[in-house]
Amino acid sequence: MTDEGQLTATEAEVLAYEARTWPGPGVKERAIREGLGMTPVRYYQLLNALMDDPRALAHAPGTVNRLRRIREAQRARR
Numbered sequence: 001m002t003d004e005g006q007l008t009a010t011e012a013e014v015l016a017y018e019a020r021t022w023p024g025p026g027v028k029e030r031a032i033r034e035g036l037g038m039t040p041v042r043y044y045q046l047l048n049a050l051m052d053d054p055r056a057l058a059h060a061p062g063t064v065n066r067l068r069r070i071r072e073a074q075r076a077r078r
Contacts, residue, residue, distance in 0.1 A: 007050075007059050010036070014046050015060040018067065 007015070013036055022028040029040045036043065050056040050064070051071065057064045 005055055005058075007055050011046065011050060011053075011056065012059060014043060014050060015056060015063055017043075018047060019060060019063045 017028075017032065017036065022031070032038060032040050032043045038046075047067070051067050
């Protein structure tokens with residue numbers, strides 16, 4: 001994360017990947033490894049941190065709000 005209020009290139013790419021529609025989980029995980037050069041575990045750790053980051057909300061409000069709704073629904077089921 002940067003102090004200037006801008007997302008890093010990696011953070012912006014993670015949000016862009018999450019906004020895409022994937023034909024299946026295996027395809028997405030392979031794309032994360034090959035396209036972003038990180039493990040799926042690291043991708044999801046970064047994504048979870050971004051969901052609470054105001055810079056991410058400003059950058060991709062639709063994606064971040066969708067992810068927050070999904071997270072809240074999962075928490076409510078527990």
